[in-house]
Amino acid sequence: MSDVVEKTLTALPSLLSLDSQSGAGKLSSTSKLGGLIRSITELTSKHEEEKLINRELAAIKEQVSSPNTSMRQMKEIMVRAIYCEMLGYEASFSYIHAIKLAQQGSAIEKRVGYLAVSLFLNESHDLLLLLVNTVLKDLQSTNLIEVCMALTVVSQLFPKDMIPAILPLVEEKLTNPKEIIRRKAVLALHKFYLIAPNQVQHIHSKFRKALCDKDPGVMTASLHIYLQLIKENPDSYKDLTGSFVAILRQVVGGKLPVDFNYHNVPAPWLQIQLLRILSLLGKDDQSTSELMYEVLDESLRRAEMNHNITYAILYECVKAIYTIYPKSELLEKAAKCIGNFVVSPKINLKYLGLKALTYVVQQDASLALQHQMTIIECLDHSDSIIKRETLEVLFRITNVKNVAVIVEKMLDFLKNVFMEPDILFLLYVGCFPLLSDTYSPNNEWFIQTMNVVFSLGGELMHPDIPNNFLRLLAQGFGSEEEEQQQLRVFAVDSYLTLLESDTAHLPQRFLQVISWALGEFSYLKDGLEPCKVTKLLAKLLDERNVTSESRSWILSAMAKLSAGPGAAALALQVSERYSSSLDTVLRQQALELLHLSQDPELHARVLPHGAAWDSFEVDSSLSFLDSFVSEALSQGAAPYKAPHQRQEELRQEKALSLEPYSISLPVSLSSCSITDRQSPTLLSMSSSLSGNSNELKAGTLKLEGVKRVWGKEGYLHQQDAVEEAAQVEEAATPALPLSPQQGGAESQQTHGDLTVVEQEKQKLASSLFVGLGSQNSTFLMGKSDSTSQQFRRKTRAADSTSSGVSERSSSSSHSSCSDFLHNNLLEDSQNSLNTQKIGVSNGTHEGPVTQSFQTTSKETSPFLDAGMVLVQPCSPQTELRDFVQPGSSGITQTSLRSQFPPELSQLPHSDISLLSSDHSLSLSACRAYRDDALLFVIILSNLKCCGSIFETFSTLIQVASLRGNALENLPAHSMSVCWYALLMEEPHTQVTVAGSVSYRAVPGHTQTLQFTDKLFLTDFIRPLTLSTEEYGKLWLSFSQDVRQNLKLIQGEGDPLRATLSALKEQLQLHIVDIIGSEGIVACRLLPDSPCLLHCRIHGGSLAVWLRSPLLSLPDCLLYYCQKTLEEC
Amino acid sequence: MVESGPSTRRPRIVALRSSSSMIKFFLMVNKQGQTRLSRYYEQVDLGKRPALEADVVRSCLSRHKDECSFVEHKDYKLVFRQYAGLFIVVGITDTENELSIYELVHNFVEILDKYFSRVSELDIMFNLDRVHLILDEMILNGHVAETNKTRILAPLMVLDKLAEG
16 A cells, blocks of 8 residues: 555656646645645745745735635635644634634534644633633534534543533533444543543543443543543452453454454554553452453464554553563463564564563563573664664663673763764763662772763763762762772772873863862872872863863862972962963962962861861851951942842843833833834733733743743753652662573573674673573672672662651641641631641740730641640740730720720720630730731730639640749739730631630639630731832742732722722732822731732723732732622 | 662663653654644644754654664654655654554555545645544544544545535
8 A cells, every 4th residue: 555655655746737636636726725835845945934934824814804705715724824833833813713613614614613723722722712612502513513523622622621511511422322422422521531530520430331332432432531540540440350351352352343453453452452451450460460361362362463563462462461460371472472573573573572671671580581692683783773772671681790791882882873962872871870880890890981981971961970970989889998999099090091191082071070080089099199190180271172161170179289399389380370361260260279389288278188078067158258248338339139130130121021010110101001002012011001911911921831841950850860760770679589591501502503703692692691590600699699689778778768758748748638628617718727827926924924825727726636836936026025914893895995005005906806704704805916916915804803813824835935934813803914926927818816824713723714716817918118119020029920800999089099999998008009000009918928919900890910929828818809899 | 889879770761751651743744854744732832843843854864764663752752654755753652552653654544545545745735634634533632542444534524525515
């Protein structure tokens, strides 16, 4: 068949010139699409393409907006737009028309409309919402083909939030008499499961029905869902094993209709899918695995035909056999099968065989022995992909004895392919050192191998490699000190040899490693004059191709060596030359070198030989510079600004920023909106013009849905890689235990007479596969065992620590989880209170009466018994005032208030409310809003008329310093007031405070009065006074971002002003500025967490955009804004 | 030498291996590197596609005829098959079965051949929409949805009949 295709395709050029040829299909080339296609085929340069497509886009734009365009034409336009996008040119203006075409077209036009939508839009595109109605309508259509289209597009992309709207309709389709509809409905449910698993949880029984569908197509579709479900939770689906086995048996047995065959193989892709499911189910489960042995055996047997697709099935089958609980008979057959793959002359099969081998040797390293000769041959294969895969197999069977040979092979490989700066080889180079120091047979070999790695790796090498290596040199592997010294001496030796020869070809990174090692360790070598090393380094310093970074490394090495007599003179010479260098770093280092070489005492103090690595103390706060800084400041120097701050300022000065707040002056703002009136395409600063929130968004960087790949430390996938590495390591360790399989010795016997070449290969094989078979001498065995044991022990120790940590963290997450459950009882569901902390500050305790005070949410209190401390004494800047003042009797609001000390009565405060009381004591509370804290005032009143004596003391110990505090008398009918300064450490909409007062009315009889009260976020909100300019700066630096539309207060005058002042009244906000239809408002959460609000009239509502550095502060505040405005 | 702290780890040669097997993209590219059809099953920015496609074509074109049809490329694998001047390249995750995808490509070409009766590059260009429709029946969401030739072609046949009538 492919021959046919080839023939027709080669005839293409002639076809192009003939319009009416069959190749051109039903389209005449005079049509616009035909014209476009013809122009595309005639393109010769990127520039031409750009011109052509831009012209085309302009034409399309004109046509789509014309009212006379028919649906048929629209379809053609869409295909043209698809072409443009395919070549990488955005045709976003046509997206909406694609949706319209899907809505209004019929048959093929509708289908193309849907197609264009699925090609143009992605899951998170806003326009997708417009499609929902069309889909809804088509799902209800009586026209099957329309239902089909709707189901197809739904399973390609659909907004997650709208799934509930169509889910019932899709479910209903599961019982449709037409196979295709049922199948597509199952595929749509698969999509739903992938994007929103919770939404389809309730229809698991229907999945089972689909699995049992009489039509094989529907059943096949349901397997996608099952594969996913089983992957996530294999245990719940063990009962289906029998069904899957039965299905596979039927498929393999040829029970399906013939049109499911592909090249006479029954439904191969279905078989592969089933094998994947079975291997997931049978993993580590003997009884389940036993159910499938027979059918796997049958699969192996049936797939005898010589066609690629049967090999694809075989591969999957072998993988399954090695994944499930092992059965020796099957393993043997599978191993034989892999053997056939590996020796196959067909290159693709060889590849697959090696890939299977890579997988299999992790289970059973001895299998590599059976194929050792083939592996050796593959190592020399001309195709680098095959070589690479072979190396991967070798990687898995590395042990202490064969590492030298394997690494040598790998370095050979590197030398040959290194010309391609592919990421692959970067990774290769990254692997070696790790490989080397795990298994390296001796120091000398290690250093030499690393020398090769560094020379080959060049500048592309990951910087971690030299860093790790240097750390290794400095700290050792934890081995004997003597051995470590030997390693260092050897490194010094080999580097000196390298430096004596030509250094021009050495990569910079390697030069840096060399100079560091020489500087640190050359004193270790007896009889080596520092002068000699310095000379070599000085020579290196003058090489032309050495970068200034490397020069700086060399100079610091020289500084270390400059103490010796001969070296000092040389150092003087060098430092003179470089003290006039243009590079400031070099200049400074040259001067340092100069001083150090002149002053041996200073040198000994600054750079002692062989000092312990942890003995250095670094003053990272640079406190020794404090006096210098303060002096400079007092002389009028500008204070230091962090780089990001500087950048921000620079950006604001230079660039025309589209951020709404970057313009600080109201004047420029208004003028800006006037100029914008002429050009609606420009983003308006005043959103009365832009109106549309999309447009506003366009000016900012969209970060939703963008994966965080780069962090401060660099590429973030490193962590994954490391984790994976750890896994691999675990997998690789079992490779060491020996298996009874015969190894190289046997193969030597069978091949009686061998050519010299073959003998060499045999030799190579025996060195590669040593340690895998049992033929090793007992001496070697013993040695290898001890090494591997040592290695394993280490791993286990590391394992146990890590699992210990994870257990701990899981238990804590468990508790916070149960906290969360409790919290659901609260009326406030916006925030879980699980980790809340309120700081209770306390300073000197002066008053005569005290009570315990426990500030925590009611819900978490059960955990207090378990010893969890939920309240922390907060930062020292706010002190607890415990003010008690005996007073007269009578408990009315005014009388209570009159008890307030003057400093309290001046503060704004809430009404006084009764917290709790019993027959002798009454507790009232009120909240006073001080600028730096919320004061929780508690008023204790003695209700007894007689002059009985009260003793109160604390029982709870949450605030440690209050524990067991003074007991004092409270005379009858008298009152005392005390208060606590509270701060909110993490934002929550509300928190509960609980406490108790213990008193002794009768000596020896203690009574306790419990109380609780609720504190709201608003109690902790204070206005934040700042200028528009400061606001703009802050705005840009905050990451937490929430937007919502709120109700607008319609009253007399300006609704924006009315709304904002209502908010200001209720929530203690500060209105920074109001310009036109926009207002900016700021507040802070005590002690000092700012939250900025940007309010804008949008339609009939107030669009509020909140930003804050704190995670949930915008949400919490928004809740209160909403509440306030609803109540107005 | 055995116990060294951070460096006892051995990473796999290719660090990025995702767990679920799926198809990431399906491309038809001619020898000159011009894209004739592209379908992405994982979101790739429009702006990044041409570079990615050029990269992919380059690594496929550099392969010999007698070399293996699977190439590792960044964090995914490429399976490619050449039909005269036209390459079909499929990007897949590492756990996907390369050979089955290789044959899937051929199944697709056989279907095109059946529909267009002797398909050519020009057929594909002039009927880009239809080729897409066929592909959408076969691969959905990066998974093999249907491989039965009759069933894959059925919806398109109905639409064609409607258009004629």
